[in-house]
Amino acid sequence: MSYRVLYIEDEDHLANIVKETMELKGYMVLHQREGLKILETIPAFRPDICVLDVMLPYIDGFTLGNTIRKHYPSLPIIFLTAKGQTKDVLEGFSSGGTDYLRKPFSMEELMIRINNQIAIRRQTPSPRIEHKQKEFHLGSFTYSPDRLELRSASGIVKLSNREAEIMNIFCMQPNATIDRRELMQIVWGDDSYFISRNLDVYIRRLRDYFAMGQGVEIITLKGKGYHFSVS
């Protein structure tokens, strides 16, 4: 089983190196440049661990850590702090960090600490991340993520795993733009060409389902992603 790492880092160069190394070790990594939408990303991606840079635009890492801790008390968080900032480290732990690493760090060191945090957490029988909502009302449809069911006047459709994963992401952000690459990253852990055709197939299926009722539409934003339009 491959573990899922949510990694927030604004420096692209560093991020790419770290991401690739982690992927080589068999982890599924979702990298984002800032944490504004983290409360939507977490239930969609269901990470086993978060790795947060501390210096981030918009929201700093510690604030982010606090937010995560509030909603997901048992999700491990590793902070990446700038060197020589002990005060920061203390603040980091008080804001819910379970470990930290000073920059510059070796990948080896990071991997060890990630493995360790996941191992510690797995010993404790802790609840996995669940969908916060039991049901979503979308136009003339009702979607239940627990039962993977899409209900409407014309009947019940059982969604497959992949179909449901995409639905879950859409439901987190109704009437918003969902980035195509990000979507692929979350569902397939990859955004290559073949996955891309693959996503198309599933979008097609969802559109078929939604055509059986009213009020929901998946609108293509070419070059960007999809707009999940719900009324």
Added chain:
Amino acid sequence: MSYRVLYIEDEDHLANIVKETMELKGYMVLHQREGLKILETIPAFRPDICVLDVMLPYIDGFTLGNTIRKHYPSLPIIFLTAKGQTKDVLEGFSSGGTDYLRKPFSMEELMIRINNQIAIRRQTPSPRIEHKQKEFHLGSFTYSPDRLELRSASGIVKLSNREAEIMNIFCMQPNATIDRRELMQIVWGDDSYFISRNLDVYIRRLRDYFAMGQGVEIITLKGKGYHFSVS
């Protein structure tokens, strides 16, 4: 309240510095030069955390860590490793360490990590002691893990050992995704092809049972595992 640190270190000079610094910070420290009698020391001293040097006479730190972990699964252990010994570190974590520090370390760093480990442990409500529930109410069913019985309006089904093992795992995480490989690892200690067909057989049997009532469903998440849907 002052926390209690059990500190095993054979270098007297270093040990004194560390001990004194910790005491200045208000910790109660018991320092010993080797770990031969650790299983007598722990219940007597009741430490909140153990700090173990790795290079020790008679018994090395990792072996010691293993022993401690066996008897006190939730007691945090910090290893102090010689520099440049990554292999050792990995071994250390697998032998139950919860953190480690490379020599030479700063006292500040050690204090931070000790505090953090104690804090983490305090957060965990009932650390690692499995709380076995007497009965689970699942839809129109009642499952009793003690009696291996699944009761519903249509009668009582006696579950076999294997059936119950799988049920137990499902009941720990209702409405969550259970990884297929992980499930096989837990029940059979193996996730090979034949085990896989085997699991299918048992899933089938459980599904048959649940078909006799309502509110419980085992949903396949292809490529992932199962979703134990309970209402």
Added chain:
DNA sequence: CCCAAATAAGGTTAAATTAGGTTAACGAAA
């Protein structure tokens, strides 16, 4: 500055693959 060709992005459909499901039968333990 406009329009058509070129190109890139996404859509459709069906075949291929792989993961999982079903059923029956066999053998070991109780």
Added chain:
DNA sequence: TTTCGTTAACCTAATTTAACCTTATTTGGG
């Protein structure tokens, strides 16, 4: 000898791959 767990052969459905199609966006000539 009955129950349970495993193996095996065969079946079904989700997912991926592939080939081909359509539409938006870009580009460059007039």
